[in-house]
Amino acid sequence: MQYLVSVIDDGTGLATPTEEADIGAFNDRLRAEGHWVFAGGLGSPDPATVIDNRGDEAVFTDGPFVESKEYLAGFWIIEAADLDVALALAAEGSKCCNRKVEVRPFL
Amino acid sequence: MNPVEVADAITRVHHEEWARVVASLTRRFGDLDLAEEAAAEAFATAVERWPADGVPPNPGAWLTTTATRKAIDRIRRENKRDAKQREAQVLYADDPPQPLGAVDDERLRLIFTCCHPSLSMEARVALTLRLVGGLTVPEIAHAFLVQESTMGQRITRAKAKIKVARIPYRVPSTEDLPARVAGVLAVLFLVFNEGYLASGPDTDPVRRDLTAEAIRLTRMIRTLLPEDGEVAGLLALMLLTEARRTARVSATGELVTLGEQDRGAWDAAMVAEGHRLVRERLATGVAPGRYQILAAINAVHTSARDARDTDWSQVLALYDQLVRLDPSPIIALNRAVAVAELDGPEVALAAVDRLEETLAGYHAFHATRADLLRRLGRSRQARAAYDRGIELAGNTAETAYLTRRRDQLA
Numbered sequence: 001m002q003y004l005v006s007v008i009d010d011g012t013g014l015a016t017p018t019e020e021a022d023i024g025a026f027n028d029r030l031r032a033e034g035h036w037v038f039a040g041g042l043g044s045p046d047p048a049t050v051i052d053n054r055g056d057e058a059v060f061t062d063g064p065f066v067e068s069k070e071y072l073a074g075f076w077i078i079e080a081a082d083l084d085v086a087l088a089l090a091a092e093g094s095k096c097c098n099r100k101v102e103v104r105p106f107l
Numbered sequence: 108m109n110p111v112e113v114a115d116a117i118t119r120v121h122h123e124e125w126a127r128v129v130a131s132l133t134r135r136f137g138d139l140d141l142a143e144e145a146a147a148e149a150f151a152t153a154v155e156r157w158p159a160d161g162v163p164p165n166p167g168a169w170l171t172t173t174a175t176r177k178a179i180d181r182i183r184r185e186n187k188r189d190a191k192q193r194e195a196q197v198l199y200a201d202d203p204p205q206p207l208g209a210v211d212d213e214r215l216r217l218i219f220t221c222c223h224p225s226l227s228m229e230a231r232v233a234l235t236l237r238l239v240g241g242l243t244v245p246e247i248a249h250a251f252l253v254q255e256s257t258m259g260q261r262i263t264r265a266k267a268k269i270k271v272a273r274i275p276y277r278v279p280s281t282e283d284l285p286a287r288v289a290g291v292l293a294v295l296f297l298v299f300n301e302g303y304l305a306s307g308p309d310t311d312p313v314r315r316d317l318t319a320e321a322i323r324l325t326r327m328i329r330t331l332l333p334e335d336g337e338v339a340g341l342l343a344l345m346l347l348t349e350a351r352r353t354a355r356v357s358a359t360g361e362l363v364t365l366g367e368q369d370r371g372a373w374d375a376a377m378v379a380e381g382h383r384l385v386r387e388r389l390a391t392g393v394a395p396g397r398y399q400i401l402a403a404i405n406a407v408h409t410s411a412r413d414a415r416d417t418d419w420s421q422v423l424a425l426y427d428q429l430v431r432l433d434p435s436p437i438i439a440l441n442r443a444v445a446v447a448e449l450d451g452p453e454v455a456l457a458a459v460d461r462l463e464e465t466l467a468g469y470h471a472f473h474a475t476r477a478d479l480l481r482r483l484g485r486s487r488q489a490r491a492a493y494d495r496g497i498e499l500a501g502n503t504a505e506t507a508y509l510t511r512r513r514d515q516l517a
């Protein structure tokens with residue numbers, strides 16, 4: 001069972017060196033314990049471009065698809081037996097990256 | 108057995124066995140919906156057959172077997188269940204009934220699944236009443252004053268989250284257990300309080316069905332976790348509160364305060380059981396939690412033969428202990444009632460007035476304040492406070508009581 005753990009940034013900006021180090025250690029642990037699938041950090045939504053090619057012609061729009069103070073700053077995709085395991089890992093993820101996280105199951 | 112006896116037996120068996128049947132089927136098929144539907148079908152079959160065939164010697168096993176067959180029939184009919192379930196069907200089709208101990212453990216798993224912290228509190232209450240208590244969706248909707256369709260959606264949504272997000276069907280690990288039990292107790296206390304102080308203009312002031320269900324489920328938890336002090340404390344608290352139920356509302360539907368209740372009308376057996384539990388916890392010497400202290404306060408109240416004999420200094424000492432654990436304004440408000448008895452209404456009023464900022468929207472704040480102002484002879488202010496209390500109170504018996512007190516003011 002895979003879960004997406006989204007990291008939510010509400011204005012704190014880039015990770016500090018301490019946070020980077022803690023995230024690195026947490027990632028190592030995920031790999032060692034078999035929970036690791038993939039993870040990545042994302043740039044702020046400022047340089048995002050939204051593309052809509054449902055019509056005749058692709059329309060490119062500057063900016064994110066939704067304007068909000070909170071945005072997706074990164075994510076983990078983890079392998080976990082059930083929600084309790086996923087929640088325990090996500091809680092540690094929140095601690096080490098010092099941000100709120102959201103857990104959602106893959107279908 | 109005559110039809111009435113059979114009907115009584117079915118009601119009793121429903122209470123005793125519903126959760127066990129649902130739990131057992133959930134383990135086998137890993138699907139709450141299927142378990143619940145099959146359990147309901149099995150009970151419907153019992154209602155049809157038992158009046159003619161008689162109640163079987165082991166109704167729980169009969170129901171589990173019948174429900175299992177119904178579930179397998181359903182899987183065959185639908186034939187679109189996943190491979191895991193087809194496998195379960197093959198594996199367990201002729202499985203003998205589980206020994207009682209293991210099944211009880213399954214009921215506990217069911218309770219912890221329904222009370223998972225990732226579900227909203229409303230969903231936890233609804234699921235617990237539905238899957239563990241066996242209450243129908245209309246009954247739960249009625250108790251919490253929401254539309255049947257709203258409650259139905261709430262339950263469906265919660266069940267879908269359990270399935271899709273894979274909320275585990277198990278008792279939490281030892282390290283998580285205390286925190287998770289606290290959540291279960293909070294759900295049961297909420298159910299009990301809604302029954303004891305039912306809200307809404309068209310609702311009975313006391314919903315005996317809900318208080319009884321909360322007590323029954325807490326007893327179940329106590330059987331499964333006999334060493335947990337807070338479980339014992341909550342059970343004692345509920346029993347000592349429920350014991351006063353009939354004395355608490357007058358023939359005309361008005362609230363009767365503790366001091367004015369006919370103590371002879373209290374349920375002596377419940378009081379005795381509550382006291383026994385409180386003493387049992389005291390004897391362990393382990394520091395009590397919130398529910399145990401609340402139970403002890405109720406034990407002091409129910410020990411006095413007459414309201415005038417109440418040991419208020421003991422009550423206040425317990426509230427002081429409670430404030431250290433839970434410094435909430437509601438606890439501070441209740442503590443002020445004991446202060447009024449010991450140090451007079453003026454001292455108590457000063458303490459209550461300090462809570463105005465946080466409790467201005469809470470009916471009991473105004474009711475308490477009104478009573479203190481009345482005792483101090485400040486009628487005009489008392490009247491205003493009663494008015495505000497009446498406006499905010501959702502319980503019909505309480506509204507009637509406050510209205511009479513207001514109208515009696517000089």
